[in-house]
Amino acid sequence: MISASGTGDLTGRTHRGALAVLAASAFVYVTAETLPVGLLPQISQGLSVSEAQVGLLLTTYAALAAITTIPLTALTMRIPRHQLMAVLVAVFAVSQLAAGLSPNFQLLTVSRLFCALAHGVFWSAIAPVAARLAPPGRSGRATSLVFLGNSLALVLGVPLGTALGQWAGWRVAFFALAVAGTLSTLALLTVLPHLPAVTPMDGAASDGATSNGAVVDTPTARIRAALAVIRSRQITAIAAVTTVLVVGQFAAYTYIAPLVRDSAGLSGVALSALLLGYGGAGLLGTVVVGRFVDQRPGPTLAICVAVVSAALLALSIGHGRLFTVLAVLAWGAAFTAIPVPLQSAVLRVAPRSQDAASAVYVVAFQIGIGGGALVGERIFSGGGLHALPALGAGLALAAVIIVAGARKVFPLSITPLRPAECSL
Incomplete structure (x- = not known):
């Protein structure tokens, strides 16, 4: 099994600001994930491909995220959570910049897949991080506050991104997301309190334990322990x-x-x-x-x-x-x-x-x-x-x-x- 090795004192104003920044990060991720739907004609025309091909951006994104989420989540458990969240949003920002600069559909697809690698880890980590920022018995409430970013993305992010892309060009919409991701990264680095890494404990995952019960913390053991959760x-x-x-x-x-x-x-x-x-x-x-x-x-x-x-x-x-x-x-x-x-x-x-x-x-x-x-x-x-x-x-x-x-x-x-x- 795995556990967070401590949470620290996260009561007071600190956690509210941190939850708000996490919500902003969720906002940009959800906006970017669905934005190509609203800009199908513009991307299709700009890169001389069919709208059906552009639609595959969502399919390939979801497929890669589904395949890589569990192993990548396991492999990143040793990274302190405040650093991990900042890195994941920074990857997002770089991927959006690369998407806006892509000269052809192939490189646009690669930039989206690069973002998809971070996608699953981001969504696997964000709720546990929110829970660690909450007082006892309020993890659900904290999660709901962070997930307001998802709803705001549907209300504001996607419509505004679509309107910007239709008015100024689809590349500008991706550049705007890159800027938003950069600002979110800086905010995470500034506001998130120290959150220690997730570490193996108790020898609960048999795949990660030696014969005397000690936990072996290796990448392979962490992946096996993560997969064991499915059972x-x-x-x-x-x-x-x-x-x-x-x-x-x-x-x-x-x-x-x-x-x-x-x-x-x-x-x-x-x-x-x-x-x-x-x-x-x-x-x-x-x-x-x-x-x-x-x-x-x-x-x-x-x-x-x-x-x-x-x-x-x-x-x-x-x-x-x-x-x-x-x-x-x-x-x-x-x-x-x-x-x-x-x-x-x-x-x-x-x-x-x-x-x-x-x-x-x-x-x-x-x-x-x-x-x-x-x-x-x-x-x-x-x-x-x-x-x-x-x-x-x-x-x-x-x-x-x-x-x-x-x-x-x-x-x-x-x-x-x-x-x-x-x-x-």
């Missing part, structure tokens, strides 16, 4: 909920534009406004969920997933502008908030292996994204547009059933060990 039934339950839910989500969300156009006649500015509303509702949902996730994790997650199921079912059978808008807003509010209770569950069930367990969660999410996009494309190509939200609703319902049956992983309530010493 945990509790982590398997979280990964199952994540994959099932995300497959349904991205099968439907990938085709949200034709869905709302067909159901409500929304396109152009109206569609953009609705997508902005989706992100805004997600921002609100994340704030609300953060208030309850530490005390009632199971019901919080179950309600969010049930709302996703109901909203997608409504989209599959209903028509009309008001009906569609309300369903999309409910969908956005619920799904955007779901990573908070899921990530909190990871931290809770694997207190001595948070980074490795988070890596498994990140991989499950990436598999869900890729699988959902693939399934969605097959169904959409076959003319089953309105079957997509129905599929998402069914898979969300299946996720609710898994949550209800895994009470040890998603308990009805948790009594804090002691009152929080400060307010987040």
Whole structure:
């Protein structure tokens, strides 16, 4: 097993500033990951490739992140967390600069893959770091504050990046992200307190122990210990909920534009406004969920997933502008908030292996994204547009059933060990 070798005194103002900087780092990562979607025509024309080829930037990015997350997370456990976060965001900044300077599609792809190598480690480390910055019993709240950066990326980052790229050129949009990444790196170096490295302990991972029980701290042993986390039934339950839910989500969300156009006649500015509303509702949902996730994790997650199921079912059978808008807003509010209770569950069930367990969660999410996009494309190509939200609703319902049956992983309530010493 692995553990953080100390957290230090992180109460007071320090942790709030650090959480804000982590949220800003999450903001730039999420913005960059999805920005090519909004700039498909500009990148395609600028590099003389098809839009389908540009679309592969997302697929290859997700695939490499999924493959490398667990081993790279294990290999970086000996790096102090405050230094690691700064390095990962610095890698992001360099990759965005390289993307903006790329003279051809091949080098643009390489720059994206360079960023993808840091992506999985970043998302595996950010929640455990946030938890270490929080008072006792408030790790879920801290995670929700950091994940506000994800929601803000959907509300502001992607629309602004798309608008900038359309107005000044796609390269300028990537340069802006490079600047934002550089500023985030400097802020992390300035604000994050000293956070010691994650170190092997207790000889719990048999692959990393000698015959007398001593832990052998080698890169191979760390990778084996990280992979051993997959065998945990509790982590398997979280990964199952994540994959099932995300497959349904991205099968439907990938085709949200034709869905709302067909159901409500929304396109152009109206569609953009609705997508902005989706992100805004997600921002609100994340704030609300953060208030309850530490005390009632199971019901919080179950309600969010049930709302996703109901909203997608409504989209599959209903028509009309008001009906569609309300369903999309409910969908956005619920799904955007779901990573908070899921990530909190990871931290809770694997207190001595948070980074490795988070890596498994990140991989499950990436598999869900890729699988959902693939399934969605097959169904959409076959003319089953309105079957997509129905599929998402069914898979969300299946996720609710898994949550209800895994009470040890998603308990009805948790009594804090002691009152929080400060307010987040």
